[in-house]
Structure formats: structure tokens, C-alpha cells
Amino acid sequence: xNVVFMGTPGFACGPLETLAxxxxxxxxxxTVPDKPVGRGRKVSxxxxxxxxxxxxxxxxxxxxxxxxxxxxxxxxxQADVFVVIAFRILPQKLFALPPNGxxxxxxxxxxxxxGAAPITHAILEGETETGLTSFFLTKxxxxxxxxxxxxxxxxxxxxxxxxxxxxxxxxxxxxxxxLDRIARPGFKAQKQNVAEATPAPKIKTDDCLIDWSAxxxxxxxxxxxxxxxxxxxxxxxxxxMKILGASREVSPNLPDLDPGEMFVDQKQLCVxxxxxxxxxxxxxxxxxxxxxxxxxxxxxxxxxxxxxxxxRKEVIN
Numbered sequence: 001x002n003v004v005f006m007g008t009p010g011f012a013c014g015p016l017e018t019l020a021x022x023x024x025x026x027x028x029x030x031t032v033p034d035k036p037v038g039r040g041r042k043v044s045x046x047x048x049x050x051x052x053x054x055x056x057x058x059x060x061x062x063x064x065x066x067x068x069x070x071x072x073x074x075x076x077x078q079a080d081v082f083v084v085i086a087f088r089i090l091p092q093k094l095f096a097l098p099p100n101g102x103x104x105x106x107x108x109x110x111x112x113x114x115g116a117a118p119i120t121h122a123i124l125e126g127e128t129e130t131g132l133t134s135f136f137l138t139k140x141x142x143x144x145x146x147x148x149x150x151x152x153x154x155x156x157x158x159x160x161x162x163x164x165x166x167x168x169x170x171x172x173x174x175x176x177x178x179l180d181r182i183a184r185p186g187f188k189a190q191k192q193n194v195a196e197a198t199p200a201p202k203i204k205t206d207d208c209l210i211d212w213s214a215x216x217x218x219x220x221x222x223x224x225x226x227x228x229x230x231x232x233x234x235x236x237x238x239x240x241m242k243i244l245g246a247s248r249e250v251s252p253n254l255p256d257l258d259p260g261e262m263f264v265d266q267k268q269l270c271v272x273x274x275x276x277x278x279x280x281x282x283x284x285x286x287x288x289x290x291x292x293x294x295x296x297x298x299x300x301x302x303x304x305x306x307x308x309x310x311x312r313k314e315v316i317n
Contacts, residue, residue: 001100001179004079005057006030010047011168012085015105018172019083020055024179027077028058031087066091081182083175084137095137100182102137105175107167108200109133109149111192114142115200119164122154122200123225126217129153130163132171134178136189143197145189148178157247159227203230209310210234210243212260216276220248231284234260234308236300241308244290245282260307269293271308 002025005016020026029052037044045053052059062070065088075097082095082102095102108118110133115121122130131151136144150170154163181187208226210219210233223246226232231242251265257272264270269280284290285300 001025001080001183002027002078003179004028004030004074004077004082004098005052005085006082006087006090007048007085008032008046008088009086011107011164011171012048012087013051014168015083015085015171015175016048016051017055019175020057022176024176026055026057027079028060028074030060030062030074033061033063065094071097081179082137083179085171085175089141090137092139103134103147103178103182104137104142104144105171105178106133106135106142107164109151110135110142110146111194111197113200114197116202118200119167120160120200120203120225121198123158123160123163124221126221127154128156130167132167132174134174135192143192143194145191147189148174148181150174157224159224159245161228205230208232210308211310212272212308213274216248216273216278219273220246220278227282228290234310235312236285236306236308238312240286240312242284243280243282243308244284245280247279247281248276250277250279258305258307260309262302262306262308264297264302267294267297269297269302 081100084104134147138144
């Protein structure tokens with residue numbers, strides 16, 4: 001099939017490369033305009049553009065997906081289908097152009113976790129399974145008819161970064177299978193069960209703040225869901241602390257700990273929650289490198305009954 005691919009972050013790069021090396025004809029890649037990034041505000045291309053140029057694929061970077069000149073330009077490719085992975089919401093005038101429609105690959109088992117952050121929300125809710133769904137684009141975000149699905153287990157200790165990378169690796173072969181399904185004579189997509197739909201809205205900074213009064217399972221899932229990026233966080237007095245790794249396996253001989261209260265047990269950094277304590281394994285103090293618990297214990301003097309808090313405490317010298 002003749003395909004135009006649309007995507008932006010690293011998650012879409014593996015599928016893009018798989019498509020480019022397949023029997024399908026990749027005509028062009030559509031992605032976001034270059035923009036300033038980092039402290040130096042250097043204008044940089046996104047990961048999909050960089051990979052597309054390496055593959056010598058034409059790249060389009062429209063400021064607006066509704067611009068008539070862009071719509072004329074992309075229509076001229078005469079693609080059979082548009083493939084969208086981790087991109088923007090497409091207007092109907094755009095996604096309706098190809099004769100075989102436009103489809104998205106979403107990182108959940110739809111209709112579960114519709115929205116911008118399906119991987120994060122699946123881990124937050126303690127799901128033991130997730131996957132990928134290919135579906136045709138409609139006006140309703142993530143609500144179109146399903147082409148195909150593939151599932152994968154979520155390990156109880158798996159965090160966002162590792163699951164993100166696994167799903168990205170799965171997305172390439174899954175993309176090709178979805179294209180092949182569409183091309184089969186008599187293929188019919190399946191409607192979603194709206195009654196089973198759950199949201200996965202975009203993550204805000206405050207969503208990453210740890211509530212130590214929640215039960216240990218919830219806190220553990222919270223840390224997993226935001227690790228390593230952007231990182232679940234709390235405060236140690238006036239110091240912002242990212243908590244990037246934790247385990248529910250702790251010594252049975254710990255004292256009773258209040259929510260957020262820290263205790264060092266044989267070089268393990270334990271902290272109280274709403275029920276059972278957690279063992280913190282990876283941390284990043286504000287302005288410092290990522291470190292394991294032993295390095296943190298050696299570098300910071302933890303006082304008796306000192307707590308990790310959900311607010312920054314003003315320290316008066």
C-alpha cells in the first residue's frame with residue numbers, strides 16, 4: 001500500500017523504520033515543526049524527523065493541519081492510507097483524504113484508556129495487561145472502529161520507561177499486520193464498546209506529586225507510572241525529591257512508620273505509607289544526579305522521624 005506516516009516522539013521511530021523497510025511504499029512523513037528545546041533554547045528537530053531524514057523519506061512539517069496549501073500538498077501524494085502514531089489530532093478534512101482511511105496505533109487495549117497518557121494511567125491503576133490497538137480515525141478521539149489488537153502483560157515491577165520501550169518495539173510488526181488486514185478483501189473493523197471506555201488524560205505536573213497517606217500499592221504504582229520521566233516527586237524540607245524506584249519488599253522488623261516517615265534499615269531507605277512501608281531504591285534530589293538508596297543515605301543526614309512531604313517546607317537559617 002502507498003502510505004503517509006505521521007508521528008513525533010521516539011515511540012514512533014521504530015514503527016517508522018519497520019514500515020520504511022517493508023513491502024509497503026512509504027511516500028512521506030508528516031511531523032511537527034522544529035522548535036527550541038532545552039536550557040539553550042536551540043532549535044531542534046523531533047525524533048521522527050531525524051529518523052525520516054536518515055531513511056531519506058520526504059518530511060512535511062506544517063504549522064497547521066488545516067492549511068489549504070498543506071492539504072493540497074499531501075493529497076498530491078495519492079496515499080492509500082495515513083498511519084498516525086503519537087501525533088496530533090487530525091481534522092476530518094485531512095484524515096478523510098485517503099481511500100482506505102486513516103488509522104492510529106494507540107498504546108492501550110481500547111476502549112480502555114482513551115486519551116494522551118494510556119501507558120501512565122494503566123500502571124497507575126495497577127493493570128496487569130495492556131497492549132496496542134489500531135483503529136480508524138473519526139471525529140471522536142480514540143473512538144473509531146478497531147482494526148486489530150495485541151496484548152502484553154505488565155510486570156508488577158515494570159515502570160513507564162520499560163513498558164513504553166516494549167510497546168514501541170511491538171508497534172512496528174503490529175503496524176504491518178494492521179496494514180495487511182485492511183488490504184484483505186471483505187475486511188470489516190469492529191466497533192468499540194462505549195460502555196467499557198475509560199479516560200487517560202494528559203499528565204500535569206501536580207499529578208506526579210506523591211501522596212504518602214495512600215496505601216503502599218497505590219504509592220508504588222504511582223512511582224512506577226512516572227519513572228523515569230517526568231518522575232514522581234515529593235519534598236524533603238525545602239528540597240524537591242524525585243522518587244524513581246521503589247519496592248514493596250521490606251524487612252518484617254521495621255517500626256511503625258507514619259506516612260512519609262523515613263527509616264534506614266541495613267542500608268535500605270524505607271518510608272511509611274497509609275498501610276505498609278516501601279523500600280525506596282532510586283532517587284534524584286533537585287539539581288543532582290540519579291542515585292541509589294545507599295548513595296542517598298551516605299550523602300544526606302536523615303534525622304529521626306524525618307518525613308518526606310507533599311509540600312516544600314521553608315527552612316529558616
